Amino acid sequence: MTWDRFKQNHLPFPSLGLALDISRVPFPDGFLASMEAPMQRAFAEMQALEAGAIANPDEGRMVGHYWLRQPSLAPTAAIAAEITGTVAAIKQFAARVHTGELRASRGAFTRLLVIGIGGSALGPQLVHQALGSPGVDRMQVSFLDNTDPDGIDTTLRALRDELAHTLVVVISKSGGTPETRNGQLETAAAFQSAGLSFAQHAVAITGAGSKLEQTAIREGWLARFPMWDWVGGRTSELSAVGLLPAALQGIDIDAMLAGAAAADAVTRGAVTRENPAALLALMWYHLTDGRGAKDMVVLPYKDRLLLFSRYLQQLVMESLGKEFDRAGRVVNQGIAVYGNKGSTDQHAYVQQLREGVNNFFVTFIEVLRDRDGPALEVDPGITSGDYLHGFLLGTRDALSEKDRSSITLTVDEVSPRTLGMLIALYERVVGLYASLININAYHQPGVEAGKKAAGGVLSLQAKLVAALAAQPGRPFTAEALSAAVGSPGQTELAYKVLQHLAANGRVHANPASPWWETTFRA
Numbered sequence: 001m002t003w004d005r006f007k008q009n010h011l012p013f014p015s016l017g018l019a020l021d022i023s024r025v026p027f028p029d030g031f032l033a034s035m036e037a038p039m040q041r042a043f044a045e046m047q048a049l050e051a052g053a054i055a056n057p058d059e060g061r062m063v064g065h066y067w068l069r070q071p072s073l074a075p076t077a078a079i080a081a082e083i084t085g086t087v088a089a090i091k092q093f094a095a096r097v098h099t100g101e102l103r104a105s106r107g108a109f110t111r112l113l114v115i116g117i118g119g120s121a122l123g124p125q126l127v128h129q130a131l132g133s134p135g136v137d138r139m140q141v142s143f144l145d146n147t148d149p150d151g152i153d154t155t156l157r158a159l160r161d162e163l164a165h166t167l168v169v170v171i172s173k174s175g176g177t178p179e180t181r182n183g184q185l186e187t188a189a190a191f192q193s194a195g196l197s198f199a200q201h202a203v204a205i206t207g208a209g210s211k212l213e214q215t216a217i218r219e220g221w222l223a224r225f226p227m228w229d230w231v232g233g234r235t236s237e238l239s240a241v242g243l244l245p246a247a248l249q250g251i252d253i254d255a256m257l258a259g260a261a262a263a264d265a266v267t268r269g270a271v272t273r274e275n276p277a278a279l280l281a282l283m284w285y286h287l288t289d290g291r292g293a294k295d296m297v298v299l300p301y302k303d304r305l306l307l308f309s310r311y312l313q314q315l316v317m318e319s320l321g322k323e324f325d326r327a328g329r330v331v332n333q334g335i336a337v338y339g340n341k342g343s344t345d346q347h348a349y350v351q352q353l354r355e356g357v358n359n360f361f362v363t364f365i366e367v368l369r370d371r372d373g374p375a376l377e378v379d380p381g382i383t384s385g386d387y388l389h390g391f392l393l394g395t396r397d398a399l400s401e402k403d404r405s406s407i408t409l410t411v412d413e414v415s416p417r418t419l420g421m422l423i424a425l426y427e428r429v430v431g432l433y434a435s436l437i438n439i440n441a442y443h444q445p446g447v448e449a450g451k452k453a454a455g456g457v458l459s460l461q462a463k464l465v466a467a468l469a470a471q472p473g474r475p476f477t478a479e480a481l482s483a484a485v486g487s488p489g490q491t492e493l494a495y496k497v498l499q500h501l502a503a504n505g506r507v508h509a510n511p512a513s514p515w516w517e518t519t520f521r522a
Contacts, residue, residue: 013276016262016421019264020276021408024362024400027286028442032272035282035436041280042435043270047456049431050268051075055223056442057435063442064228065427068421069260079230086226086240087253094247097167098138102222105200106164112139113159114245116171117179117189122314123237123423124245128306130419131251138250139167144176144183152183156190163194163201171205171241173227175212184212203402232442233426234315237425238420252416259420261499267428270304277428280407284433287361287405290333291437297353298339300365301392308365309339312426319441326438333439339363343391354402362399362406366392369413374522460490461497468507468522472488475510475519 009023047506049055052075055063067073070081095351097109108487114124121143128141140157159166172180191198199219206212207227216224225240236242238260243253267277288294296316298309321334341346353360378384379516396406411418434441463485468476478495482488498520502509510519 017412019410024406025244025283042432045435062230064230068238069257079498090244098260109167111162111166114142114169115183119233120171126311127246129307130304147179147182152186171201173207175210255416256420258418260424263421263424280429281432295336295360297362299342301342302367305343315335322439326355364408366410472522475521
């Protein structure tokens, strides 16, 4: 790497408190010029998206997460009014909780439990981790983000003595998402066991007319906030999905929205060299040959950004991981994303990054400000933050020595404004890159296929249990039972289901050798 190349490709964006360094990506001199025409098409498509074009033809939906931080862009006055009205309602609700005007059944609300899945959990978790401060936050926050019974028990057990002071926010657009619904039902049961009214502690963030909204109305929950069909889960952090938990925690949601709006203003520009989202999209294109040939390793050198790689994992992989392009051709696109944090990873997988298979590129996230308050010198003239920064720069050089490519994104500090800016920046990168490779970033048929397959498993389970119950005491092998219920081609699946039921005491198993002769009975 040379100083001249760094001067040409280290690009500060002072209005954002951001700098982008692409000098360690070995793109040739003519690359940006060669990509200018497709980049301009991507800009035009993004402009149409923001103007309200149908972006998800599968469902006939617009995609309007950009309107959340600038409602004036919304295609109708009604949508703009809904956005501004929702933000105002969030602030008002949080203020009522914080002042004690809105109280729990036995006193003030001091704890917050957020129940969601995917983007309805990852975004709030990222913000909670990045911006929260125990002992300072207005409410302590916990999450249920899976249908794992042990995980549910662990979370609810930790809240057991605080349930009377816990506000529960349930997030589900349809209200039928199994993981979220299960968490809601388990939590409601815990409240009932404690002699508490769940409805007096519950808030819904959901779509109009959804099952969850109907439940909230019927049971008289404390409040309801909207999830609009033009906001996808992975781009919902700056809607009520993320803003309500953040406001309740005491985080400055106006600053988050302002940071996102500032990033949008810069990344909306059509001059490629002046647009950090466009440059990132082009680097992804070059590094992966426009077909996901390399993985993206995200290394934030800041504990507060621990969850940023997980957040980007969903945003990037759910958006870009597609079998077909927009012309219907099989392309099997995507970019795999993984990472944790620096310098922890220097003691984990940096060994392979430097000397193993070269099937990746790194995105370093550099945060210039170390901490609030004075720094302790751990060595003469050296602080803990100096060590962390040295590890980042040293690791970057060590990778470059082995021809391992990296991008460095530098921010001044971790703040609500900075986090909003990073969220908006990567939302734009994903949209622009999707245009470059001609795929639809705004639908997720693979996710829906997984949900349907899970439904098939549960349907088979019901048949197996019913067949055993109809002949109590009679033992069946998995093969015999799957044939008895008319599913002889699903014997493997039947065995796995019966094994799970037996482990939880819901059927009896009689182990045999060979193992496939094991029998099960009611």
